[in-house]
Amino acid sequence: MFDLIRAQGGSPRADILSGLTVALALVPEAVAFAFVAHVAPMVGLYAAFIMGLVTAVLGGRPGMISGATGAMAVVMTALVDSHGIQYLFAAVVLAGVLQLAAGLFRLGKFIRIVPTPVMIGFVNGLAIVIFLAQLGQFQTKGADGNMHWLSQPALLIMLALVLLTMAIIHFLPKLTNAVPSSLVAILVITALVAGLELDTRTVVDYLQNMSGDATATIAGTLPTFALPAVPLSWDTLYIILPYSAILAAVGLIESLLTLTVVDEMTQTRGQGNRECLGQGTGNVLSGLFGAMGGCAMIGQSMININSGGRGRLSGMTAAITLLCFILFAASFIEMIPLAALVGVMFMVVLGTFEWASFKMMRKVPKTDAFVIVLVTVVTVFTDLAIAVFIGVIVSALVFAWEHAxxxxxxxxxxxxxxxxxxxxxxxxxxxxxxxxxxxxxxxxxxxxxxxxxxxxxxxxxxxxxxxxxxxxxxxxxxxxxxxxxxxxxxxxxxxxxxxxxxxxxxxxxxxxxxxxxx
Known part of the structure; x- marks a missing residue:
């Protein structure tokens, strides 16, 4: 029933190695988005594990990675602040149910109506968002609670390590493709920092600085099953339904658009309705196991595809490896320099952004060029779902006007x-x-x-x-x-x-x- 071992153009070895690379990159992202949602880091890490594993097995796009995302974390903040984390878990479960309904009613096919200019704007906007998110790694929280740039020596060391990471990722494939260049870059930079005892920020430094807890760690236990501790009443439904609807819509839009991008990169075709079912199942289980839920992650998906991951085994490896980090290897993961992970994400930004769109906008109709810029800007400054809706509406109005x-x-x-x-x-x-x-x-x-x-x-x-x-x-x-x-x-x-x-x-x-x- 499931192609768990490989997909076209992939191999078990490539899937396992790329999964390991993705798992390393998932840690700071999951922690960062947990802070955005105002929940504990472990809530984000559990979400990355559950969403990653469930969608790898049940989803409609082999090679695509899911986990806690910024687009959904932003929506969660107000609910957590006003009603607490248990209401968040209930909202995530309901969001998953709505996504399951979308899959059962075969609504995933409507992603086909998204025009190409909207897709290009989505990709470009998300690349910029990923880039801007990495800038936070160059900052530290001061005693006043505000973020400040690193001191000049620390900033220069980190920039140098980021550039070295990017150089390894870029040039190593010209010598060999035996192992993913991103994985090699992370290991080399980690060994270099440890060997030379360079004073640069690591994963645990980031975690402790953001949480304000000098003992904070990513070490934890298995997630445990528990129904959300909220009253089973119409009042509860009234509170969580608006958030759940937005979470479900944002999650499906980002997932299905990411699916389309991965389809284009791999020259294969995913199954949109099956992805809706996978995302819905993942979010239902997330809410029941104390996780914040999530959706497809275009950055980690690009890392996986570029590292050779094509089959479901790559996503499964990433999720299971992340859980092993939490259970057994937290001390080793916490020593990874942030510079190495930032360098990997910067390469993702360079590979994700549609650079040809600059040349394209001089050749396509002005309305298409306008839609590309509009969706890019709205994605960066507001919300992905809003950007896609606006892009589709504007494209439809332009189409109607021209054909009228x-x-x-x-x-x-x-x-x-x-x-x-x-x-x-x-x-x-x-x-x-x-x-x-x-x-x-x-x-x-x-x-x-x-x-x-x-x-x-x-x-x-x-x-x-x-x-x-x-x-x-x-x-x-x-x-x-x-x-x-x-x-x-x-x-x-x-x-x-x-x-x-x-x-x-x-x-x-x-x-x-x-x-x-x-």
Whole structure:
């Protein structure tokens, strides 16, 4: 049932090594997003383990990595501050149920309506967000509770180590692909810092500085099952439902868009509806095991793909390795320099950003270029879900406006005393006004023919426009003939119903977007 070992272009060895690399990069990300959500670091680490393992096994995209994410953590903050962490767990469970419903109702297919300019803006915006998030690693929390840049010596050492990490990742594949260059870079930088006793920040330094606890550690136990300690009442549902709906939407949008990006990189195709089910299952279990939930992580997914991870085994390895870090190897992971992980993420930023979009924007229509920039900016400054919705809406409005101008008709007078209109173009809500302006009912003869052979009636607004036109001719006592309409149109037209000339051999067959036909 599940391709647990490999996918096209991958191997168990590559999956295991890339999974190890991803696990190392997951630790600071999970901790950072836990702080964003105002919960304990272990809540974020558990989420990375549960989401990573469940979606690796059940999800629709082998090689894609899921875990705690910033997009969802931002939504959680207000709920945690106002009602506490138990309400967060309940909201995550409900969000998972909503995602399961989306998968069962096969709503994942609607990701296909996201236009390419929106996808490019999403990728570019997320790359910038990842970059800006790494800048926080160059800062430390002062006694006043505010973030301050590192002192000059510490900053220079960290920058040098970041550049060395990036150089190893870039140049090592030119020599060998036997092991993931990101994993080698992390190990080399860790050994270099330990051997030379360089004074630079490590994972445990970051954890203790952000938490304000000098004894903070990522060491922990297995997550335990517990129902969220909240009242089972309508009041509870009233509190968590808005948050759950937003979490479910944000999680699915980011996951399905990341799935599309990974599809493009691997030249394979994931299963959107199955991914909805995987994400929903992961979030339900997260809420029941004291984790903050999450969704697909484009940064870690890029690390996995670039390191050779293609199969489900890579995601499973990353999740299980992360749990082993928590249970058995916390002291070793805590000594990893932040510079090494920042360098890895900077390479992800360089690989994720669609640099060709700068050249592309000079060649594509100005509206597409505008959508790319708009989605990028909104992603950076507000929220991913809002950016995608705005991008899709703007693209749809532009599409409607452009196609509304394409409808036209040629008018002729025949020898048998008829006025004939040959209609061309799509007839839908955006073009109905232009459609009605094409006809001069007063000037036309008593017999009028409108031929829809080269036109397409798309929605109910178009049907209403045809009925309105028919009523105009009826009031003037003129006979109107509507030719070559789809059978759906014939069923739904009221005023013009008896004016439709049916020709079973030549009439077109297509569906019209109308609730009465559903």
């Amino acid at each position: 101008k394409q409808i036209h008709a040629s008018r002729t007078e025949t020898n048998d005393g008829r006025t004939c209109y040959q209609l061309k173009g799509p007839l839908f809500f955006g073009s109905t006004a232009s459609f009605l302006e094409l006809f001069d009912a007063n000037a036309d003869r008593d017999e009028v023919v409108i031929d829809f052979r080269n036109a397409r009636v798309c929605d109910h607004s178009a049907l209403e426009a045809i009925d309105t036109l028919a009523e105009r001719y009826l009031k003037l006592g003129k006979r109107l003939h509507l030719q070559h309409l789809s059978g759906d149109c014939t069923k739904l037209l009221q005023q013009a119903g008896d004016m439709v000339e049916i020709d079973l051999l030549t009439d077109p067959h297509y569906r019209v977007a109308d609730d009465q036909l559903a």
